[in-house]
Amino acid sequence: MVHPADPAPHRRAPSRLPAPVLTDFRAASALAWRQDLVAGEVTAVELTRTAITAAAAQNQLGAYLHLDPESALLRAAEIDQVRCAVLDSRSSSARSAAMEELAARAPLLGMPTAFKDLLDVAGMPTTRGTAALPARTPAHDDPLPRRVHAAGAISIGKTQVPEFGLPCYSENELAPAARNPLAPERTAGGSTGGGAAAVAAGMLPLAPGSDGGGSVRIPAAACGLIGLKPGRGRLPDDKQVRSVRNLAVSGPIAHTAEDAALLFDVMAGHRFRPSAEADGLPAGPALRRVRHALNHGMDQLSIGVTTESPFSPDLDIVLAESAVLALEQGLAALEQRGHIVEGSSHCTGAETFWPDGYHRHFQALWTTPLGELDPSVEQLEAMAPLTRYFIELAKDRPEEQTRESIAALEDFSTDAEAFMGPWDILATPMLAYAPPEIGWFASLEPEENYREQCRFTPYSSVVNVMGLPAINVPTHTDAEGLSWSIQLIGRTGSEEQLLALAGTMTQG
Structure with missing residues (x-):
């Protein structure tokens, strides 16, 4: 359920609540807000109140399943007290060193954020987007929220997701659908649709998501954002199982590659070290890589291209x-920056680019x-028709067929590096057509609903199967104001490189 956006009157709010002067976060980057907070030009309470106010003012976008403004403001006040204690009583030279240590x-x-409602955040209900099971309120964070909170972030709520995170559109029976800030009649995508809507609308400066078949990249593409899917097992809090059964990974969503790199460095557990560039605050390796690329360019890369989808020819x-x-336009931007773009729809030279029967x-x-x-x-009846259809498919499928399919994809995944051929990066389109209107997917019969989701997102799930990293980079805005993107797929361990490429492509 969605809670009110203001603290309940019977609970004590922080004693020092400056009048908010910000309406949302689109006026500056997350890195700029970080610098201002450490320097004392803005407080954590002000940033948190901005996030809460923006969420309330734009609640028609359906970004949140749950808001907890009071807890967020109390944590923000505590952060402000700690910051003051660390910094304000020191001499100017000692203060500079203390600022650097605090930022590291x-x-x-003091950065407001929110997790999608598939993860446990202590004290907030977890629904997994379903009315079929009762919500539970955990006492402890899941590992990823724990890591992000330990880095100083403040969760203001839980963002909208589809039931169990299965579809590529964020609609369920619990709360209004997540709408696209670029065109509110259209879906924000899924399953991190609420998080993408919140970032795109300026309710949050950045947001962590998860991606099991495109769930970071799809909503990022729909809403005009950078969305990074790391490789399988790259992040310490993701499952460390080298199998195609382990599809889901966590990744950042942000307006800029630098902001995405900041969040990725935190999610990856990277150490933040002193930096001589930009704001001078300590930076992690991904952020340093992006900044170096923006200032000095990148080494020449070989880019392969395909427009063939693995769902073809089974789906048109x-x-x-x-x-x-x-x-x-994305390929042109890469060529302008000195990279070599090659290939065709069959850029490996094979008769078919993707595996048969995908x-x-x-x-x-x-x-x-x-x-x-x-x-x-009773639980089955309360589930969405698409979920019931998936359950029926799984239960009716012969075990031998299931084993055969998983074995075929395991073989493909094992050869993912070789599949990249001579290319450093493989480029594909991201979405095949514009995000549909709210309710359109759900209006279809379940079988056709699933097929249309595959047609809409024809290049994303195969990257999860391969276990490789990939990034969504907005490259075109159409006459209606909708954003369109390119997908860049990298080799194992190339997340920092992908972020740097995205930074240079969107520079200026």
């Missing part, structure tokens, strides 16, 4: 004109975990 230990100090994939323009095999992989559920009749 807590690189997200048709790219909108703007999707093609976004790919072309559509069938991925559907088996995606739905198999649902076959292990044993919901009651």
Whole structure:
């Protein structure tokens, strides 16, 4: 349920609440807000109140399933007290050193954010986007929220997700759908749709997401943001299982590559060291890599290109004109920066670029975990038709067929590095057509709903199967104000390189 955006009157709020002068976070980057807070030009309470006010003012976008403004403001007040105690009583020389140490230990100090409602955050209800199961309120954070909170970030609530995070649109029976700030009649994507909507609308400066088949990149593309999917096992709080059964990873969503790098460094557990560039605050390796690329350029890279989808020929994939323009403009930006763009729809020279039977095999992989559920009749009836369809598919599929599909995708995943061929980066379109209107996917029969989701996002899930990192980079805005993107797929361990590429492509 969505809680009120203002502290309840019977609970004591922080004693020092400056009058808010900000309406949202689009006036500056997360890095700029970080610098201002450490320097004392803005307080954590002011930033948190801005996030809460923006969420209340734009609640029609459906970004949140739950808001907890009072707890957020109390934590912000505590952070301000700590900051004052550390910095304000020192001499100017000692103060500078203390600022640097504080920013290194807590690189997200006072930064408002929110986690999607698939993760546990202490004291906030976890619904997983379903009305079929009762919400539970955990006493402890999941590992990723714990890490982000330890870096000084302040969670103001839980963001909207589809049921169990399964579809690529964030709609459920619990609260209004997550709408696209660029076109509110359209979906913000999924499953990190609420988080992307919050960042795109300026309710948050940045947000962590998770990506099991495109769930960071799809909403980032829909809302005109940078979205990074790290490789399998790259982040310490993700499952460290080298198998295609382990599809989901965590990744940052932000307006800029620098902001995404800041959050990625925190999520990756990187150490923040003194930096001589930009704001002078300590930076992690990803942020330093992006800044170096922005200031000095990058070494020449070889970019392969394909517009062939792994869902073809089982599904007819048709790219909108703007999707093609976004790919072309992204490739042109890469060439302008000295990179070599090569390839065609079959850029490895193979007869078919992707593995045979991918559509069938991925559907088996995606739905198999649902076959292990044993919901009651009442729970099943409370689930969305698409979820029920997935459960039925999984339970009715012969075990031999499931094993065959997973084995085929395991073989493909094992050869993912070789599959990249001679290219450092593989480029594809991101979304095939514009984000549909709210309710359109759900209005379809479940089988066609799933097929349309594959047609809408024809290049994302295969990267999860391969276990490689990929980034969404906005490259084109159409006449209606909708954003279109290119997807860049990298080799294992190339997350920092992808962020640097995104930074240079969007520079200026």
